[in-house]
Amino acid sequence: MSITVVGSVAFDSVQTPSGSYDRQLAGAATYFSLAASYFTDVRVVAVVGEDFAPEHQAVFDARNIDTQGVERAAGKSFFWAGSYLTNLNEAKTLQTDLNVFADFAPKIPEAYQNSEFLFLANIDPVLQRRVRDAMPRVKLVGGDTMNYWINDHRENLLRVLETLDILLINDTETKLLAQNPNPIKAAHAVLDLGPKSLVVKHGEYGATAFFGAQAFTSAARPFRAPALPLVEVMDPTGAGDSFAGGFFGYLASQPELTPAVYRRAMFYGGVMGSFAVERFGTERLQSLTRAEIEDRFALFRELTHLD
């Protein structure tokens, strides 16, 4: 089954304790689609500017990612500059230039309409809802968001949450969205807002899935998967989007969504996140093999399993 992802294709300048890079291909939809491409067919909806060169297109082409839905606009692509010099777990934003993203009006190619899965990466919830409504035939919808939308665009965000099968956000966002500092109570409060399930990302500590009463699997008990515990983090950028790509990519590659499939998808999410952070930018995600992915999956299993 194929996935359509809507989100940013961007350029990042990043400083980490391991070094820095300037205006490299990045963005949530880029990390997501590279990670997911090892599992299933991926289609991207985004907008880029005139700085999006053939070398950048080649990154998507090499992974057979469908970019019909990537609009070329006059001007520059979305640009973000950040630093992890003081805290490897949280980026300090140095600069954000929306550029062509300021007027982004997602257009869904007709050929994408048979996608079974849709992932709404972190963008304006008004656009997320519009894309969701424009793809009535999808069977499963996942979404991400961030503090800015939770704080200042709550009503619009709630209209997205009610359409989601799976919401993927981090600990801080969960507590903020629930307006409750207790992580367990917060998770259940978020489920009450509409998503059928919630995956709370814990950074280096992995992620925990919670299921609402309406969940599409019978895995009503929470599930925790590990993440990044064995690798040296060179660049945390894109870890969450790569988790989402591995998670949804694996889900979409399976004939049926069972509790066991959901659990393995969580592990694959952690695996893809761990690869992403080992090198700068998207470098590691461009050149993986499925064997490397399976080896790390086995390592994660060994890390957490009793027998």
Place this chain on the structure above:
Amino acid sequence: MSITVVGSVAFDSVQTPSGSYDRQLAGAATYFSLAASYFTDVRVVAVVGEDFAPEHQAVFDARNIDTQGVERAAGKSFFWAGSYLTNLNEAKTLQTDLNVFADFAPKIPEAYQNSEFLFLANIDPVLQRRVRDAMPRVKLVGGDTMNYWINDHRENLLRVLETLDILLINDTETKLLAQNPNPIKAAHAVLDLGPKSLVVKHGEYGATAFFGAQAFTSAARPFRAPALPLVEVMDPTGAGDSFAGGFFGYLASQPELTPAVYRRAMFYGGVMGSFAVERFGTERLQSLTRAEIEDRFALFRELTHLD
């Protein structure tokens, strides 16, 4: 096999978002011995004051914990007051009165000399080393410490670390001890200081074990166990000591220390920590059943296992 634990038996006054309590029985050796008592014989070395009443002795007696080594001294017992009102993950210390603990000179009863396991709870490393040397026949030694000893008594602490089979500390202490902010590099740097293995506690996210080249098991790969993810935290006090009690108690209850036993011990540590925080103080640890412990062990397995 039996465990001797040396550490504080104290009284705590604690404020949490769920409520508060005043001068209740507490202390690292108390939490540890209660948790370990569900698995094996436990012997305590500590000092208490005249405020240690028959009702407090009865708590130990009810769990068949040997308190021959608990010295009665003139004056008051160690007292600590703390608040979790602003941060459930980190206590704010409001008051610390060492009282009889200021002149604590641990005395090991002769009857304790056949203990196979020794746990050096968080006290002055000079005392930890003295107790370790006074029990030459123990087969396995575990220890805890805290920022104060790491920062201001480093040389004394290093003389303890070189004697340890297992060091149990948290993320912050690991990075501080290693003088390295990278969690993986820090863990390996701590192992280089002498402990044969290191269990890094992550609070609500569980704990990870790392093994040195000289480790007594062949489990050279790290192992992660879950903790507290399913319960509401009423009072975090004693979570780490209860983890240590469950961990060492289970280890001591087994005929041989294999990688599988070490892994299950990590799970039992998480289980006992999760019980401790569900109620105020030591209340929950006083009245558990082995069946309740096994049920939660099964829940933790289900939480993290793929199949």
